[in-house]
Amino acid sequence: MxxxxxxxxxxxxxxxxxxxxxxxxxxxxxxxxxxxxxxxxxxxxxxxxxxxxxxxxxxxxxxxxxxxxxxxxxxxxxxxxxxxMPVDLQEVDIEEYARSYPFTYSSEEMPDLLRSIERQHLDPQRRIDTWARRFINGEGATDTLAMLTAMTQAIRREFTYVPRAEKGTQTPIETLQRRKGTCRDYASLMIEAVRALGFAARFVSGYVYNPDSRDHRVGGGNTHAWVRVYLPGSGWVEFDPTNGIIGSRGLIRVAIARDIYQxxxxxxxxxxxxxxxxxxxxxxxxxxxxxxxxxxxxxxxxxxxxxx
Missing domain, CATH: 2.60.40.2250 (Immunoglobulin-like)
Incomplete structure (x- = not known):
């Protein structure tokens, strides 16, 4: 604590x-x-x-x-x-009906989640959709949390983190093509990817810190950016693709928005x-x-x- x-x-x-x-x-x-x-x-x-x-x-x-x-x-x-008092991955508890993908949000929650499911960027060639669907198990049931965890860690592993002081954010397609970007670029890519799969997602701006000497988090020295995805049973769960972590350990929320510019x-x-x-x-x-x-x-x- x-x-x-x-x-x-x-x-x-x-x-x-x-x-x-x-x-x-x-x-x-x-x-x-x-x-x-x-x-x-x-x-x-x-x-x-x-x-x-x-x-x-x-x-x-x-x-x-x-x-x-x-x-x-x-x-x-x-x-x-x-x-x-951070939440760790082990504390994410998803309702039974949503533990396997695909699933549908409940009728009570859907009206309030719709705007967070809507895509924000044009993708005429469906490049984001194609990339997002690589995390779906094509031979059986897809574990929801495992799929989102794999996507988070893939961005950290396969993309190069490049600090950039200039204003603005790359489009998700630019980040996918360049395979590099900042924390806000990674967050925008993951938000668009999970929305392509039907999840409600939001942008988070805040601060990152090292919980102890064993951890090393990227993105300090400035404000940090990551993603929240709505999972029935646990609500809004943090996913930080820059550091490949799930939960709020090492993350302090300041602002939450549907779009990065908010x-x-x-x-x-x-x-x-x-x-x-x-x-x-x-x-x-x-x-x-x-x-x-x-x-x-x-x-x-x-x-x-x-x-x-």
Missing amino acids: PFLNLSHVTTYVYKRPVAFGDHRIMVRPRESFDQHLIDATLTIEPEPSDVRWLQDVFGNAVAIATFDRRASRLVFDSKVRVQH AVPISGIYYGFPNTFVDMTVSVDVTVDDASLPGHDAPVDNRRPVEC
Whole structure:
């Protein structure tokens, strides 16, 4: 039951003072049975004239910052303390009727899952469908959880993780063709693949950390991305194709959305001359308290300079 200290600092630099429009910030972890938010502070520089909080359509905590002054530097500094009680693969319990694929969601759940089953990307040659169906057992029953686990681990094993600081995400077909990408590219590919098989899936943005010294997770140093798939009996289950893991061990959820563009950590506009923008830097540090790890005499430093 680790206690985590999270630091997420995003800094924008401009050549000269600019004016800022409203900025939308999603960096506050979600409350759930497996993660409890103990403390959270958000410091913004320059100080905004107003900050209001809201919950979006997915229940994510969103801060809207309004500014009335110009500046050549804009900083968002989020400090959070979380108690994490992760769910492991062994704790995923699927209803009997859904343990073998294919199956149909119940009539009570289907109306609320439909938009999360809909495909988001064109695939006229059905390349994603073909790739997804390779995980189906053609000679007998296909174990649902085993199939999703195999897909998750195949992406980690067969694709090359390449950090990319630029904005945007490759299309699932581009990722499939290039056989490389970032965590958000992998998440988009897997979401589209499981939707092609009829599963409800959502995009997750958050943080990744090493639960102990035996684990090594890829995607630290920045926000991380993975997938949630709805499985009757356990509900939304985490699948991280970047690290090939199932369950929430080492993963802290911040935002959940139907599409990746609905879960951008920070977005907004500025008003200034062309070419005024200089740079944006993001730093994410996660430390695990030693009190939560038997045998450790000091906090485990999880800082990793990796872009995701």
